[in-house]
Amino acid sequence: xxxxxxxxxxxxxxxxxxxxxxxxxxxxxxxxxxxxxxxxxxxxxxxxxxxxxxxxxxxxxxxxxxxxxxxxxxxxxxxxxxxxxxxxxxxxxxxxxxxxxxxxxxxxxxxxxxxxxxxxxxxxxxxxxxxxxxxxxxxxxxxxxxxxxxxxxxxxxxxxxxxxxxxxxxxxxxxxxxxxxxxxxxxxxxxxxxxxxxxxxxxxxxxxxxxxxxxxxxxxxxxxxxxxxxxxxxxxxxxxxxxxxxxxxxxxxxxxxxxxxxx
Amino acid sequence: xxxxxxxxxxxxxxxxxxxxxxxxxxxxxxxxxxxxxxxxxxxxxxxxxxxxxxxxxxxxxxxxxxxxxxxxxxxxxxxxxxxxxxxxxxxxxxxxxxxxxxxxxxxxxxxxxxxxxxxxxxxxxxxxxxxxxxxxxxxxxxxxxxxxxxxxxxxxxxxxxxxxxxxxxxxxxxxxxxxxxxxxxxxxxxxxxxxxxxxxxxxxxxxxxxxxxxxxxxxxxxxxxxxxxxxxxxxxxxxxxxxxxxx
Numbered sequence: 001x002x003x004x005x006x007x008x009x010x011x012x013x014x015x016x017x018x019x020x021x022x023x024x025x026x027x028x029x030x031x032x033x034x035x036x037x038x039x040x041x042x043x044x045x046x047x048x049x050x051x052x053x054x055x056x057x058x059x060x061x062x063x064x065x066x067x068x069x070x071x072x073x074x075x076x077x078x079x080x081x082x083x084x085x086x087x088x089x090x091x092x093x094x095x096x097x098x099x100x101x102x103x104x105x106x107x108x109x110x111x112x113x114x115x116x117x118x119x120x121x122x123x124x125x126x127x128x129x130x131x132x133x134x135x136x137x138x139x140x141x142x143x144x145x146x147x148x149x150x151x152x153x154x155x156x157x158x159x160x161x162x163x164x165x166x167x168x169x170x171x172x173x174x175x176x177x178x179x180x181x182x183x184x185x186x187x188x189x190x191x192x193x194x195x196x197x198x199x200x201x202x203x204x205x206x207x208x209x210x211x212x213x214x215x216x217x218x219x220x221x222x223x224x225x226x227x228x229x230x231x232x233x234x235x236x237x238x239x240x241x242x243x244x245x246x247x248x249x250x251x252x253x254x255x256x257x258x259x260x261x262x263x
Numbered sequence: 264x265x266x267x268x269x270x271x272x273x274x275x276x277x278x279x280x281x282x283x284x285x286x287x288x289x290x291x292x293x294x295x296x297x298x299x300x301x302x303x304x305x306x307x308x309x310x311x312x313x314x315x316x317x318x319x320x321x322x323x324x325x326x327x328x329x330x331x332x333x334x335x336x337x338x339x340x341x342x343x344x345x346x347x348x349x350x351x352x353x354x355x356x357x358x359x360x361x362x363x364x365x366x367x368x369x370x371x372x373x374x375x376x377x378x379x380x381x382x383x384x385x386x387x388x389x390x391x392x393x394x395x396x397x398x399x400x401x402x403x404x405x406x407x408x409x410x411x412x413x414x415x416x417x418x419x420x421x422x423x424x425x426x427x428x429x430x431x432x433x434x435x436x437x438x439x440x441x442x443x444x445x446x447x448x449x450x451x452x453x454x455x456x457x458x459x460x461x462x463x464x465x466x467x468x469x470x471x472x473x474x475x476x477x478x479x480x481x482x483x484x485x486x487x488x489x490x491x492x493x494x495x496x497x498x499x500x501x502x503x504x505x506x507x508x509x510x
Contacts, residue, residue: 050381074285077387088382091373102386105286160385 001026002047002158002190007056009039009046016042017053018214026157027188029181029204033196034211035236040194041162043211047192048080048160049073060158078106081151081189083161087143089135089150095122096131099150106154121149125179141172145179152183159184161193165200177203198237201225210236226250273469279391280399294397301363301398301464302405306412308362309355313413316350317342317420325430335431339421339439344448346417352452353500355413356459359406360492364467367398368488371471372481380472395468402464403457410456414449455503459496466492 002024009017017039024030032040045051047058049065058065060076068076089098096118103114122128125145135143144164151159161180165173177197181204184191193200201208205222210233218233228234284290320342328337371394374380383390418440425431431439467488474484 048385050384074387074389077385080385082382082385084378084382086377088378090379091377105289105386105388 001061002030002192003057003059003062004043004047005057005059007043007046007053007058009042009051009053016214017046019056020209020211020214020216021056022209022216022219024190024192024207026190027185028191028206029184030190030192030207030209031201031205032192032194032209032211033201033236034217035196038211039214040211044160044162044192044194048082049077078154079157081154081156081159083144083147083151083159083164085163085166087135087147089143089147091135093134094131095127095133095135095138095146098135098146099153102150102154117153118149121153122146124152124183125149126175140167141169141175144168144172144176148176148179148183152187152189155187157189159189159191161191161195163194163196165195165197170199173197173199174203180204201237212236223254226254272473273465276391276395276469276472277465279389280396282389282392284392285388290393290397293393294401297397297401298405300366301359301401302409304366305359305362305405305409308358309409309413310416312355312358313346313351313416314420314423316354317346317417317422318424320345320350320417321421321425321430321436322428325425325428334435334439336435336439336442338425338431339436340442342421343418343440343444346421347414347448347452349500351413351417352410352455352459353496355410356406356456356463356496357493359409359459360463360467360496361489363402364463364489364492365485366467367464368467368471368474368485369481371395371468372474372484375472375474376477376481391472395465395472398468399461399464402460406460406463407453407456410452414452451503451507454507455500458499458503462492462495462499466495 004020004022004024007017007020008015020039020043022030032043034040042051046053049058053066056066060079063076065073065076089095090101093101096115099118099121100114103109103117107114109117118131122130125148127142127145127149130138130142130146135146138146148161148164159180164176164180168176177200180191180193183189184204193204195201202222205225208218208220208222208225209216210218210230212232218228218230220228225233225237321338324338324341324345328335371380374394380390380394383393422433422436425436426433467485470484470488470491471481474480
């Protein structure tokens with residue numbers, strides 16, 4: 001479980017994150033959503049320690065990560081896997097070497113065991129025969145899956161995904177979403193996903209934190225979101241007529257009136 | 264203010280380079296990789312410029328020796344001292360600032376922009392130690408070696424040019440090389456090589472590591488790294504000459 005307590009972060013006097021608190025539970029997909037510039041990436045970077053918050057705390061299973069320094073912090077980081085927006089694969093290494101990198105750095109396993117683990121995680125993300133390929137030879141969706149495989153190779157307790165669907169077609173996005181979902185449930189990981197993809201929201205949003213101009217505007221689940229009367233949230237999520245209709249349909253479905261409407 | 268801020272940031276980066284490696288074997292592999300990149304990767308250009316510098320020195324020295332009272336073997340002496348004292352350490356390091364320095368800056372810049380450095384941080388790796396320290400150590404090992412090689416090739420290039428252009432015969436040139444040789448010049452050249460090696464590796468690493476933006480900024484950082492490295496090389500060339508050469 002990850003707890004975010006009253007996080008505040010500013011750059012050059014401009015407040016980007018203002019007093020945000022949230023509780024993100026293990027074994028579920030926790031989504032941070034919001035428009036571009038709403039502060040969701042900064043919040044995620046504060047959570048993993050890439051940015052230091054001005055005030056507030058981030059607790060990993062009760063341990064105050066913000067107050068940690070040096071080895072303590074490194075130990076927590078070894079339990080974190082992160083899928084970056086641009087995949088962040090090492091260009092000069094093959095797929096196999098990329099995934100093996102954390103194993104080489106943090107384990108003293110024999111080469112054969114490491115190779116077995118690499119093939120295991122590659123199979124888990126439904127990738128085969130790509131071991132010797134370089135990132136430049138892969139499609140966007142494949143890169144994301146390799147990055148996901150690298151993120152889970154050390155069996156992390158916490159998984160962070162920064163816009164995992166950006167630049168992907170809807171079908172590939174769905175594959176990535178489902179993979180994240182399956183991995184989260186299977187390994188009982190605390191997963192935090194930063195997205196503005198509406199499909200992801202409905203597909204995997206067990207807990208949703210909606211950010212508006214650096215503040216927490218709304219929180220709830222994907223089941224609650226369709227009944228929300230928060231104007232800003234509705235304007236953000238159900239922006240098009242199509243999505244408004246979809247929302248109405250979902251509401252009717254949920255209330256068991258869908259057949260009446262069709263008639 | 265900005266200059267002091269930059270200097271402070273650079274010094275902090277240097278300080279943070281020194282921490283315990285997470286896995287010595289991986290760091291060793293990275294060091295060997297960097298030695299290959301910086302040393303072997305620059306071998307061709309160093310050889311070419313050294314031979315031509317020596318050749319040009321011989322021809323120009325001969326051109327300036329107008330008095331019949333000065334023996335021809337002086338050409339060997341002059342070429343030897345110019346190559347050892349100045350051309351091999353300074354000129355080669357300026358070229359290396361362009362070759363190795365820009366590579367270091369653009370490699371780290373690209374890693375920063377494409378979030379590869381963030382990915383390493385998240386894994387729990389001390390990125391300054393893993394990415395910068397092996398480059399600095401590799402430069403400190405390989406660049407003095409390249410400078411020594413450059414000395415030998417420069418002197419040899421001068422000999423070949425002298426013989427080919429019929430300026431001086433091999434025996435007279437070799438006699439000149441042995442006359443009034445002070446081994447301190449080699450020590451001085453190596454001192455310069457170590458200082459320049461540190462500049463060539465740490466300054467581009469600083470500009471690359473802290474780059475912000477995209478492809479354009481990587482290019483700018485790379486250019487700036489080379490320019491600043493060259494200026495610092497020339498500045499320290501003067502400082503070291505003033506301090507270490509007895510006049």
